[in-house]
Amino acid sequence: MQPDKKGYFGEYGGRFVPETLIPVLDELEANYRVLKNDAAFWGEFESLSRDYSGRPTPLYDAEGMTGHCGGARIFLKREDLAHTGAHKINNALGQGLLARKMGKRRIIAETGAGQHGVATAAVCAKLGLKCIVYMGEEDVRRQALNVFRMKLMGAEVKTVCGGSRTLKDAINEAIRDWVTNARDSHYLLGSVVGPSPYPRMVRDFQSIIGKEARKQIKDKTGRLPDYIVACVGGGSNAIGIYHPFLKDEEIRLIGVEAAGKGLKSGMHAATLVAGSTGILHGTRSYLLQDKEGQIKQTHSISAGLDYPGVGPEHSFLKDSGRVKYVAVDDGQALEGFRLLCRTEGIMPAMESAHAIYYAAKLAGSLNRDEIIVINLSGRGDKDIDIVAEAMGAGL
Amino acid sequence: MSCIDDVFKKKRKKALIAYVTVGYPSIEATIKVVPMLAESGCDIVELGIPFSDPMADGATIQQASFCARQNGTTPKHCIELVRQLRQEVSIPLVFMTYYNPVFKYGIEKFCCDSVEAGVNGIIVPDMPPDEGFELETISHKQGLDLIYLLAPTSTAERIEMVVRRSRGFIYLVSVTGTTGARESLTTDLGELVTGIKKKTSKPICVGFGISTPQQAEQVASVADGVIVGSQIIKLMQAKDNFKSVCGFVKELRQAIDRAWSS
Numbered sequence: 228m229q230p231d232k233k234g235y236f237g238e239y240g241g242r243f244v245p246e247t248l249i250p251v252l253d254e255l256e257a258n259y260r261v262l263k264n265d266a267a268f269w270g271e272f273e274s275l276s277r278d279y280s281g282r283p284t285p286l287y288d289a290e291g292m293t294g295h296c297g298g299a300r301i302f303l304k305r306e307d308l309a310h311t312g313a314h315k316i317n318n319a320l321g322q323g324l325l326a327r328k329m330g331k332r333r334i335i336a337e338t339g340a341g342q343h344g345v346a347t348a349a350v351c352a353k354l355g356l357k358c359i360v361y362m363g364e365e366d367v368r369r370q371a372l373n374v375f376r377m378k379l380m381g382a383e384v385k386t387v388c389g390g391s392r393t394l395k396d397a398i399n400e401a402i403r404d405w406v407t408n409a410r411d412s413h414y415l416l417g418s419v420v421g422p423s424p425y426p427r428m429v430r431d432f433q434s435i436i437g438k439e440a441r442k443q444i445k446d447k448t449g450r451l452p453d454y455i456v457a458c459v460g461g462g463s464n465a466i467g468i469y470h471p472f473l474k475d476e477e478i479r480l481i482g483v484e485a486a487g488k489g490l491k492s493g494m495h496a497a498t499l500v501a502g503s504t505g506i507l508h509g510t511r512s513y514l515l516q517d518k519e520g521q522i523k524q525t526h527s528i529s530a531g532l533d534y535p536g537v538g539p540e541h542s543f544l545k546d547s548g549r550v551k552y553v554a555v556d557d558g559q560a561l562e563g564f565r566l567l568c569r570t571e572g573i574m575p576a577m578e579s580a581h582a583i584y585y586a587a588k589l590a591g592s593l594n595r596d597e598i599i600v601i602n603l604s605g606r607g608d609k610d611i612d613i614v615a616e617a618m619g620a621g622l
Numbered sequence: 623m624s625c626i627d628d629v630f631k632k633k634r635k636k637a638l639i640a641y642v643t644v645g646y647p648s649i650e651a652t653i654k655v656v657p658m659l660a661e662s663g664c665d666i667v668e669l670g671i672p673f674s675d676p677m678a679d680g681a682t683i684q685q686a687s688f689c690a691r692q693n694g695t696t697p698k699h700c701i702e703l704v705r706q707l708r709q710e711v712s713i714p715l716v717f718m719t720y721y722n723p724v725f726k727y728g729i730e731k732f733c734c735d736s737v738e739a740g741v742n743g744i745i746v747p748d749m750p751p752d753e754g755f756e757l758e759t760i761s762h763k764q765g766l767d768l769i770y771l772l773a774p775t776s777t778a779e780r781i782e783m784v785v786r787r788s789r790g791f792i793y794l795v796s797v798t799g800t801t802g803a804r805e806s807l808t809t810d811l812g813e814l815v816t817g818i819k820k821k822t823s824k825p826i827c828v829g830f831g832i833s834t835p836q837q838a839e840q841v842a843s844v845a846d847g848v849i850v851g852s853q854i855i856k857l858m859q860a861k862d863n864f865k866s867v868c869g870f871v872k873e874l875r876q877a878i879d880r881a882w883s884s
């Protein structure tokens with residue numbers, strides 16, 4: 228679906244940002260509108276997606292996992308094999324090309340797990356753009372490997388010590404930088420959140436996942452899947468794979484959020500499952516907030532899902548019932564992680580492991596002639612320390 | 623005519639507007655300092671309702687908001703505080719807050735309770751006029767002035783929209799950036815104000831980054847009012863906080879009056 232003129236998906240979306248940024252968003256939107264119909268721009272995006280990012284990523288028939296679960300046939304959309312190790316490269320590449328066209332030579336980004344930061348650092352190195360990445364102190368600690376990767380590619384990583392020291396605070400700080408330097412800087416936002424036009428623009432760049440998957444599943448099985456399962460942090464990998472299937476009402480779409488230490492504990496990041504409507508980071512959407520409208524602290528074992536907001540289009544899809552949102556806790560996600568390691572020899576990102584766990588349970592309850600596609604949004608190398616710590620195994 | 627309009631209609635002087643974060647360093651301190659601000663020469667006081675994610679604020683106000691929230695300051699407390707202040711203070715009081723706390727409180731109820739307690743206006747930095755219709759309709763009905771902001775990046779078209787819809791005054795952000803003290807202000811501030819003045823007779827007050835009497839004087843020579851926040855918050859941290867805040871405000875007052883008489 229397309230948002231309305233003001234960037235709303237139903238009642239969600241909009242532009243709740245300081246006046247300083249409104250003309251900047253207008254400029255971005257105007258440029259994007261032109262490029263959206265510019266064949267040369269998309270030609271470059273596609274050619275770099277192929278030769279730089281390694282697309283199309285495979286759709287893999289996960290026989291080992293299927294056999295283990297004993298039910299539906301499972302396919303994995305292998306975003307873990309994309310350059311820099313996650314789907315984040317699709318959006319970073321698209322916006323990087325856009326920024327270059329707009330003549331903005333300084334790129335600001337936020338990162339949680341570090342995957343978006345690494346993807347942005349890579350694209351900036353490739354396109355010759357200056358790159359500043361904001362990252363919460365807690366995430367710098369738990370994703371140390373990615374911090375080093377970013378620095379190797381020439382990015383400046385700025386540690387954010389305010390608030391909960393995670394993704395939410397990194398976004399606050401990135402917005403502050405952007406308000407200050409908007410004339411020469413582009414904010415390369417990493418998910419389908421934020422003020423319009425970001426939710427739609429990021430989705431357009433990520434929907435390459437779903438377009439490929441649609442063709443691949445038809446080629447491999449002669450039909451469309453019955454279920455598509457993806458993890459939801461801000462929601463970009465999920466919307467990316469859902470989008471080309473939204474109109475196929477019979478396909479069930481499932482979004483898996485982080486239940487952290489359990490929904491009852493209050494220490495989770497299940498925004499759509501347990502949140503309510505509010506305004507954060509420039510958009511009206513579901514939020515985790517207290518009764519005073521203050522944003523709650525979140526928790527998830529995976530930094531990329533540890534965020535109290537979610538993209539406005541997801542809020543719309545939840546209310547409309549088109550997508551079902553569920554939550555998987557830290558322990559279950561670890562189980563999902565180990566399951567894929569052992570049955571397939573593939574180490575998923577902890578974010579993706581949430582989707583793996585849910586899909587594994589789902590597969591077991593279905594018939595063998597049914598098909599599930601899981602969006603394996605990233606690879607797990609970055610999470611080794613956390614997994615080892617959680618399993619009590621010293622490295 | 624609203625109570626805020628009165629400040630500017632007097633025309634004897636330029637307005638001095640002070641910002642404090644409610645609950646910083648404590649609720650009691652806010653109750654004590656606001657009457658002092660009025661006595662020392664402020665014409666309007668902005669009361670910041672602390673929010674967990676103040677994206678338009680620099681380090682000083684972020685830290686004050688964090689501390690105020692640690693002290694348990696809620697929107698309800700802020701409204702209650704105004705009710706209490708009204709026994710002593712007659713100058714206009716304006717709430718400054720992000721949209722989510724207002725939204726969550728209930729827009730209608732927030733405006734109603736605020737007006738009833740004695741609040742005269744509201745500034746919501748993350749709500750541009752494009753998104754403001756609901757709050758605008760309700761606040762006006764209740765008699766609360768919704769003050770919109772302009773920035774150095776605002777286009778001619780946006781300036782027209784903001785000057786048409788802003789009530790009380792127009793809040794001109796002096797720099798492209800967040801709140802917080804700065805060494806120097808936008809060099810073309812005079813031009814900016816003159817440009818806006820061509821389109822409206824509503825008062826224009828300038829804020830963000832003003833931290834010295836010299837800067838206040840410079841701003842007062844072109845605009846109708848000067849807004850000072852972070853520097854006051856900084857002084858609130860010090861030991862002799864009330865004394866130094868009052869001293870600073872008096873200096874600002876003199877500097878602004880100097881600009882007016884020259």
Ligand SMILES: Cc1ncc(COP(=O)(O)O)c(C=O)c1O
Pocket residue numbers: 313314315339340341342343417418419458459460461462463464465530531532576578579604605606
């Ligand atoms: C591998 C991976 N998957 C998922 C996410 C969550 O983001 P989104 O919901 O936008 O796909 C992240 C974010 O860092 C990630 O790195």
